Amino acid sequence: MMELKDMTFGIVGLGIMGGSIAQAVRANVLDEPRATGRILACDVNAQALNKAKSDGVIDESYDDSSAADMIKKCDLVYICLYPHATIDFLASHKTDFKTGAIVTDISGVKTLLVEKVQSVLRNDVDFILGHPMAGGAKEGYVNANGAYFANRNYILLPQPWNKKENLDLLKQLVSAMGFTHIVETDYVNHDHKIAFTSQLCHVIASALVESAEDERITEFGGGSFEDLTRIAMINAPLWTELFLSNKKELLGHITNFEKQLDELKRDIEKDDASALEAYLEDVRKKRILMGTHVAK
Amino acid sequence: MMELKDMTFGIVGLGIMGGSIAQAVRANVLDEPRATGRILACDVNAQALNKAKSDGVIDESYDDSSAADMIKKCDLVYICLYPHATIDFLASHKTDFKTGAIVTDISGVKTLLVEKVQSVLRNDVDFILGHPMAGGAKEGYVNANGAYFANRNYILLPQPWNKKENLDLLKQLVSAMGFTHIVETDYVNHDHKIAFTSQLCHVIASALVESAEDERITEFGGGSFEDLTRIAMINAPLWTELFLSNKKELLGHITNFEKQLDELKRDIEKDDASALEAYLEDVRKKRILMGTHVAK
Numbered sequence: 001m002m003e004l005k006d007m008t009f010g011i012v013g014l015g016i017m018g019g020s021i022a023q024a025v026r027a028n029v030l031d032e033p034r035a036t037g038r039i040l041a042c043d044v045n046a047q048a049l050n051k052a053k054s055d056g057v058i059d060e061s062y063d064d065s066s067a068a069d070m071i072k073k074c075d076l077v078y079i080c081l082y083p084h085a086t087i088d089f090l091a092s093h094k095t096d097f098k099t100g101a102i103v104t105d106i107s108g109v110k111t112l113l114v115e116k117v118q119s120v121l122r123n124d125v126d127f128i129l130g131h132p133m134a135g136g137a138k139e140g141y142v143n144a145n146g147a148y149f150a151n152r153n154y155i156l157l158p159q160p161w162n163k164k165e166n167l168d169l170l171k172q173l174v175s176a177m178g179f180t181h182i183v184e185t186d187y188v189n190h191d192h193k194i195a196f197t198s199q200l201c202h203v204i205a206s207a208l209v210e211s212a213e214d215e216r217i218t219e220f221g222g223g224s225f226e227d228l229t230r231i232a233m234i235n236a237p238l239w240t241e242l243f244l245s246n247k248k249e250l251l252g253h254i255t256n257f258e259k260q261l262d263e264l265k266r267d268i269e270k271d272d273a274s275a276l277e278a279y280l281e282d283v284r285k286k287r288i289l290m291g292t293h294v295a296k
Numbered sequence: 297m298m299e300l301k302d303m304t305f306g307i308v309g310l311g312i313m314g315g316s317i318a319q320a321v322r323a324n325v326l327d328e329p330r331a332t333g334r335i336l337a338c339d340v341n342a343q344a345l346n347k348a349k350s351d352g353v354i355d356e357s358y359d360d361s362s363a364a365d366m367i368k369k370c371d372l373v374y375i376c377l378y379p380h381a382t383i384d385f386l387a388s389h390k391t392d393f394k395t396g397a398i399v400t401d402i403s404g405v406k407t408l409l410v411e412k413v414q415s416v417l418r419n420d421v422d423f424i425l426g427h428p429m430a431g432g433a434k435e436g437y438v439n440a441n442g443a444y445f446a447n448r449n450y451i452l453l454p455q456p457w458n459k460k461e462n463l464d465l466l467k468q469l470v471s472a473m474g475f476t477h478i479v480e481t482d483y484v485n486h487d488h489k490i491a492f493t494s495q496l497c498h499v500i501a502s503a504l505v506e507s508a509e510d511e512r513i514t515e516f517g518g519g520s521f522e523d524l525t526r527i528a529m530i531n532a533p534l535w536t537e538l539f540l541s542n543k544k545e546l547l548g549h550i551t552n553f554e555k556q557l558d559e560l561k562r563d564i565e566k567d568d569a570s571a572l573e574a575y576l577e578d579v580r581k582k583r584i585l586m587g588t589h590v591a592k
């Protein structure tokens with residue numbers, strides 16, 4: 001069986017995610033003297049590729065037009081693109097993957113992906129759906145960091161076609177990259193949960209920023225507003241795509257959130273101190289319990 | 297003129313705020329060899345007092361029944377209590393303050409305070425309204441930290457009765473404690489702004505926690521939900537008081553926030569990618585600008 005340290009990795013899209021994956025693999029998988037593995041990367045951004053190459057993070061770089069040449073050499077391909085671009089890449093490179101290759105993605109929505117890629121999958125290529133739960137306001141290879149994934153959650157969505165040994169290999173890889181908690185689930189549940197933990201939060205943070213009277217409001221900040229809106233330094237095209245690709249789930253969560261907000265509002269309007277205090281006590285208990293399920 | 301290093305400070309309420317103030321004053325104001333100043337503290341919690349005394353943070357400790365004895369000795373009294381308790385303390389100790397003393401508070405709502413304390417203020421005691429903008433999920437002296445205020449905002453609300461030299465002295469003190477940005481405003485504006493940066497954020501974080509299906513949701517977390525709800529490990533009695541004491545302003549902000557949420561919801565429902573992307577681009581720009589007004 002293939003060992004991680006001797007595999008050829010292909011990173012498609014060398015932004016903050018692809019770049020951090022490349023750096024984490026370089027530092028934690030290919031760092032032993034007898035490792036023969038390599039990291040190849042393709043991106044439209046030549047600057048990112050040159051930086052990664054001169055840093056010794058990647059061994060070979062490819063642009064859009066030569067991506068097929070890279071794919072052909074890879075034992076494991078990490079597609080680090082937006083959801084629709086991931087679907088397009090899988091479709092246009094269907095015939096390029098090496099026999100036996102593992103292909104995985106990082107897309108934040110999965111139902112769309114599963115529905116669209118079925119027709120472009122090959123029996124001799126194992127496509128494993130995955131979602132590294134790490135994000136932030138930063139973008140681009142310039143912000144990539146091999147330690148980015150320390151103590152983070154990773155979601156894997158095993159499909160009927162996935163080979164157990166490939167799933168095991170990917171788990172081994174993500175653990176080596178720093179992820180400490182791997183959750184396995186199906187794509188319906190994934191999209192339902194992520195619409196809450198990720199998309200709803202970005203909607204709330206965005207609405208909160210827009211409801212500010214002016215940008216000088218942070219002069220009156222003590223940390224709360226800053227914490228709630230850090231993710232509002234948002235990548236607009238990416239999140240537009242994520243919101244719309246998971247619309248039904250997201251709208252359901254927004255509605256539930258609005259109901260809770262209304263309940264609080266009513267208690268405040270009615271000056272109902274005891275209802276309010278009971279509500280907040282419950283919030284406190286739940287949030288403390290939630291903390292025990294966080295990877296870090 | 298009195299110098300900070302030679303003053304007797306009285307801390308009323310030795311929780312996380314009072315405790316952190318005591319530690320910051322000890323470390324940054326009374327740390328020079330020729331300083332003759334002292335820190336006295338009163339609290340109902342004997343354990344907190346003993347700890348602060350054995351740590352060398354405070355010089356003398358007082359309980360509820362002996363608070364008057366402490367107050368009589370102090371050049372500067374820091375009342376670190378909840379809003380209503382602050383009002384009660386000022387009223388019941390009206391005759392105890394030393395002539396010429398500076399008295400200041402940390403209450404998160406001010407209109408209520410200004411309305412209620414007018415009748416208990418003395419001409420020979422200078423009550424200065426202030427609000428250290430530092431907070432978090434932690435409570436109690438056990439979590440106090442002298443470095444808690446580094447790079448934070450401090451709001452001062454000068455009143456007609458305040459003496460300039462006393463305001464200057466307090467500014468000097470809060471700068472020494474680590475605050476890097478002092479904003480001066482009136483109590484109406486304070487309550488309006490704080491209802492947004494602080495209270496609205498706590499309402500949102502609480503509603504978000506309650507709208508979660510279960511406490512295991514954080515297994516699917518990537519940091520966003522965790523960041524948005526850290527402040528939901530909330531002190532229920534304190535925040536019940538703060539919400540209700542600033543009800544009108546808070547309800548106004550909740551309504552504005554709901555309008556923004558509705559706009560986003562409509563764009564998502566209508567699959568309006570261009571409106572959504574434009575909205576998020578605006579959010580991003582605004583939030584980046586807001587970052588330039590943050591003290592740290």
